[in-house]
Amino acid sequence: MTEKAATPLLLLHPSRGLIDEKFSLMVQNLSQIQEITLHALIHSDDGDYWEAFGHYVSDATGLVNVANDSSLGGTYDGVKPMGLLWSMRPVPGSRIGLRLRKKEVHTPMLVHISVYRGHMSQGFKEQVALASVVTERWYMSPGVRRVDITEGGITGTLFLPPGPGPFPALLDLWGGGGGLVEYRSALLSSHGFVSLALEYMTPRTSGGTDIGFCSYLNSAAFTVLKQHPQVCGDRIAILGLSFGTSVALGMAVYSTVIQPRCLVCVSGSHVQPVKGSLSDVFSEINKNVHNTRYDEENRVIWRDLLLPIPTDPTKKVDVGQLKCPVLMIVGEDDQNWPATESAEDMKQMMEKAGNSHLLTTLSYPGAGHLIEPPYSPHIRASNFMVAGTRQKFVVLWGGETAPHGYAQEDSWKKTLSFLEEHLYRSTEVTSPSNL
Amino acid sequence: MGCQPHHLLPLFGCFCLVFFSRCVSTMVGTSPLLSVQPTRGLVDEKIQVVVRNLPPAFSVTLHSLHHSEDKDLWEAFGQYTSDGQGTVTVAKDASLGGTYEGAEPMGLLWSMQPVPGSRTGLRLRKMDVLTPLVVHISVYSGHMTEGFSKQSPLATVVTERWYMAPGVCRIDIEEHGVRGTLFLPPGPGPFPGVLDMWGGGGGLVEYRSCLLASHGFVSMALEYLSHDKNRISDIDSKTYFEKAFRIVQEHPLVMKDRVALFGLSFGTSVALNLAAYSKDISPRCCVCISGSHVLPVNKSISEVFKKINEDRYKTRFDEEGCVVWRDIILPIPTDLGEKVDMGRIKCPLMLVVGEDDQNWATVESAKDMAQMMRAAGNEHLLTVLQYPDAGHLIEPPYTPHFRASNFIVQKTRQKVIMLWGGYTKPHADAQEDCWEKSLGFLRQHLYPSHDSVPKAKL
Numbered sequence: 001m002t003e004k005a006a007t008p009l010l011l012l013h014p015s016r017g018l019i020d021e022k023f024s025l026m027v028q029n030l031s032q033i034q035e036i037t038l039h040a041l042i043h044s045d046d047g048d049y050w051e052a053f054g055h056y057v058s059d060a061t062g063l064v065n066v067a068n069d070s071s072l073g074g075t076y077d078g079v080k081p082m083g084l085l086w087s088m089r090p091v092p093g094s095r096i097g098l099r100l101r102k103k104e105v106h107t108p109m110l111v112h113i114s115v116y117r118g119h120m121s122q123g124f125k126e127q128v129a130l131a132s133v134v135t136e137r138w139y140m141s142p143g144v145r146r147v148d149i150t151e152g153g154i155t156g157t158l159f160l161p162p163g164p165g166p167f168p169a170l171l172d173l174w175g176g177g178g179g180l181v182e183y184r185s186a187l188l189s190s191h192g193f194v195s196l197a198l199e200y201m202t203p204r205t206s207g208g209t210d211i212g213f214c215s216y217l218n219s220a221a222f223t224v225l226k227q228h229p230q231v232c233g234d235r236i237a238i239l240g241l242s243f244g245t246s247v248a249l250g251m252a253v254y255s256t257v258i259q260p261r262c263l264v265c266v267s268g269s270h271v272q273p274v275k276g277s278l279s280d281v282f283s284e285i286n287k288n289v290h291n292t293r294y295d296e297e298n299r300v301i302w303r304d305l306l307l308p309i310p311t312d313p314t315k316k317v318d319v320g321q322l323k324c325p326v327l328m329i330v331g332e333d334d335q336n337w338p339a340t341e342s343a344e345d346m347k348q349m350m351e352k353a354g355n356s357h358l359l360t361t362l363s364y365p366g367a368g369h370l371i372e373p374p375y376s377p378h379i380r381a382s383n384f385m386v387a388g389t390r391q392k393f394v395v396l397w398g399g400e401t402a403p404h405g406y407a408q409e410d411s412w413k414k415t416l417s418f419l420e421e422h423l424y425r426s427t428e429v430t431s432p433s434n435l
Numbered sequence: 436m437g438c439q440p441h442h443l444l445p446l447f448g449c450f451c452l453v454f455f456s457r458c459v460s461t462m463v464g465t466s467p468l469l470s471v472q473p474t475r476g477l478v479d480e481k482i483q484v485v486v487r488n489l490p491p492a493f494s495v496t497l498h499s500l501h502h503s504e505d506k507d508l509w510e511a512f513g514q515y516t517s518d519g520q521g522t523v524t525v526a527k528d529a530s531l532g533g534t535y536e537g538a539e540p541m542g543l544l545w546s547m548q549p550v551p552g553s554r555t556g557l558r559l560r561k562m563d564v565l566t567p568l569v570v571h572i573s574v575y576s577g578h579m580t581e582g583f584s585k586q587s588p589l590a591t592v593v594t595e596r597w598y599m600a601p602g603v604c605r606i607d608i609e610e611h612g613v614r615g616t617l618f619l620p621p622g623p624g625p626f627p628g629v630l631d632m633w634g635g636g637g638g639l640v641e642y643r644s645c646l647l648a649s650h651g652f653v654s655m656a657l658e659y660l661s662h663d664k665n666r667i668s669d670i671d672s673k674t675y676f677e678k679a680f681r682i683v684q685e686h687p688l689v690m691k692d693r694v695a696l697f698g699l700s701f702g703t704s705v706a707l708n709l710a711a712y713s714k715d716i717s718p719r720c721c722v723c724i725s726g727s728h729v730l731p732v733n734k735s736i737s738e739v740f741k742k743i744n745e746d747r748y749k750t751r752f753d754e755e756g757c758v759v760w761r762d763i764i765l766p767i768p769t770d771l772g773e774k775v776d777m778g779r780i781k782c783p784l785m786l787v788v789g790e791d792d793q794n795w796a797t798v799e800s801a802k803d804m805a806q807m808m809r810a811a812g813n814e815h816l817l818t819v820l821q822y823p824d825a826g827h828l829i830e831p832p833y834t835p836h837f838r839a840s841n842f843i844v845q846k847t848r849q850k851v852i853m854l855w856g857g858y859t860k861p862h863a864d865a866q867e868d869c870w871e872k873s874l875g876f877l878r879q880h881l882y883p884s885h886d887s888v889p890k891a892k893l
Binding site: 007009010013014015016017018021028029062110112114128129130131132133134135136138141142143161162163164166167168190192232420424425 | 466468469470473474476477480569571573587590591592593594595597600601602622623625626627651690878884
């Protein structure tokens with residue numbers, strides 16, 4: 001390095017953050033009006049590499065600040081402070097149909113952020129960066145405790161915030177892919193909620209054994225929460241994504257045991273055979289399997305399987321009977337489930353029944369099905385296996401990267417606000433949400 | 436665990452206690468929401484502590500607790516009243532009392548002190564830099580000053596404070612008789628380098644070097660006063676430090692012409708001696724904290740200590756029996772053999788002194804150094820940061836201040852309580868300001884930028 005060459009300084013704060021925290025990122029000590037590329041790289045738990053990059057030009061003082069400066073191209077453009085995270089995608093040559101999900105929540109995602117000379121779009125591996133830093137992104141804040149739950153016949157993972165409590169609680173339900181997905185619960189716990197991630201689609205429930213849908217299983221989970229010494233029994237909510245939404249709505253309306261304080265329903269529908277078992281639900285959906293479509297890359301579009309929204313009341317949850325506030329989050333480009341049409345139908349049903357003041361709908365143009373906690377990459381399609389089957393598909397989820405990234409950020413912020421309002425602040429069970 | 440009964444509840448019977456204790460918060464109507472951001476930060480990063488969802492105009496106490504490596508408990512606390520929205524924002528609201536007062540965003544960290552009943556003369560230092568300092572921050576009902584361990588807080592969060600940023604690499608160094616620890620920042624480099632020297636307490640203290648690496652400098656913490664009696668004093672001569680400097684300089688990731696010296700207390704004297712007299716090495720710049728140029732010139736360390744010993748009769752004691760060493764080098768000698776010839780300094784120099792330094796006569800030394808440089812015509816290289824009511828141990832920010840602490844005298848192995856000086860709040864301010872300016876100074880001189888013109892003054 002000669003006297004004249006500058007060594008850029010990459011400044012990133014905080015160097016360890018929660019997955020939903022913003023960071024500030026600046027590059028100092030560049031030449032004036034110098035072209036650079038900012039690059040982010042993750043080596044996932046599954047062994048794949050994900051990357052994002054943006055093209056910038058330094059100002060007269062040799063500074064690039066992603067909070068103010070525009071990316072001129074790359075995997076994102078414009079002024080997008082967190083673009084290096086939400087626009088990530090598998091590096092060229094990767095396996096197809098990947099989805100970035102953190103299974104091990106005790107460790108962070110490590111993101112390598114580098115600055116390269118010039119405007120590059122490939123070949124990052126072969127080039128030496130000008131500077132590089134590492135940032136940790138955590139789902140779990142310090143002090144959060146993780147507990148395996150196997151009591152009462154249920155399988156789940158409980159996350160508890162630090163402190164004496166008692167805390168409000170959440171039952172956290174994912175979708176038809178099944179399994180035990182913990183990261184959202186870990187993150188919710190980092191925000192002050194006890195959260196139970198529940199495995200409800202285990203082969204024994206979905207493969208045909210006839211366990212009722214609003215079943216012992218789900219009541220048992222709710223009861224586990226209610227009876228926990230650190231949980232406020234009357235401040236329990238249900239958060240569901242995709243199929244988890246249907247479960248949540250069913251539980252809220254038909255269960256005598258379960259009285260959630262409020263519901264958050266993401267990318268889901270109220271359309272399901274009422275009071276049936278899980279296998280009844282799947283048979284019903286399968287009746288419409290001829291409605292499956294395929295896009296130009298042969299990826300499965302399942303949104304029509306529930307369409308048209310039935311008028312028969314036995315085929316959908318009677319949302320007119322809901323007694324608690326509901327936050328519905330839908331992506332308008334959802335190719336997997338007719339979330340927009342369902343939300344519209346729910347609104348009509350509730351207006352007729354006189355309880356539509358309980359409903360708040362957040363609808364995001366250009367967003368797809370998988371609306372997850374923010375700054376994780378958008379996935380327009382990925383490999384998918386329905387729980388209990390051996391059939392593999394490449395499913396089209398929908399959405400475009402930038403609007404989907406925005407939807408995740410905005411809906412998460414509003415979700416946390418909504419939960420805080422109804423679980424921490426509100427003293428009335430039926431107060432309308434004030435978003 | 437369960438929640439504690441509300442203060443009205445003891446009037447009710449047992450059954451009611453069980454029933455109500457499930458959800459006191461529902462009875463009261465709100466459950467406080469305590470947040471600290473970032474949850475994991477570097478030691479010199481600021482935190483935002485906010486309590487929401489309290490009743491309006493509600494008295495609370497914010498409390499921090501740290502269980503040290505030495506197994507002592509340290510705590511700080513501030514008393515607040517929530518605003519009309521039931522919120523307390525530590526960065527903006529005034530603490531009405533506690534271990535700190537006024538609007539002090541970082542008061543819960545820098546005003547920490549050993550809990551009542553602790554051993555005396557404690558100093559909080561993190562020796563294992565691979566793990567963070569873990570601090571529990573809680574909010575209690577009412578304005579409390581004691582008994583925090585007997586009361587259940589309304590809420591608690593945990594925050595980690597790290598000296599080491601992700602990607603920083605720690606390497607043990609034992610080369611040509613030189614012992615130290617090298618810290619490398621993440622990235623391809625090359626980086627500027629720092630040789631980091633602590634004071635007469637000796638040993639190998641890593642955290643400052645680790646933090647410097649987290650800011651983009653290759654930094655080596657140097658052991659030159661071993662606690663191990665069996666170590667031969669091959670650390671006697673200037674050669675030891677020159678060798679150490681070259682270890683940093685010759686590292687493949689280091690820019691050879693951009694290596695600085697960073698010293699505290701006796702480390703400052705070493706740095707000045709090297710900068711003025713070494714023919715072998717040439718620091719790009721020096722940061723010298725709480726130190727003096729007064730020492731037998733160009734002599735070995737043992738000869739220096741011998742001289743200090745001769746002057747030890749000048750030791751004073753304060754009203755609590757703490758040792759005051761500040762007079763040992765006074766009066767500042769006029770004889771040039773007894774102090775570093777500051778006219779020989781060729782690189783930018785930042786001197787940092789605390790005006791209430793009770794351990795070494797650093798204020799008088801700084802004044803004399805400035806005079807010498809003025810006379811020699813190299814004063815443009817000098818920047819002096821002088822902090823009223825700050826003591827001797829000016830360290831990276833937000834760690835507690837202690838006016839005196841246990842100390843083992845190197846030569847005699849005698850245990851004393853050493854008076855360092857300083858008062859908590861001004862000392863904390865000094866640490867914060869000094870660290871920011873030290874980093875700025877190092878960046879300015881060590882990280883070349885295209886438009887930079889060498890400037891000594893900030």
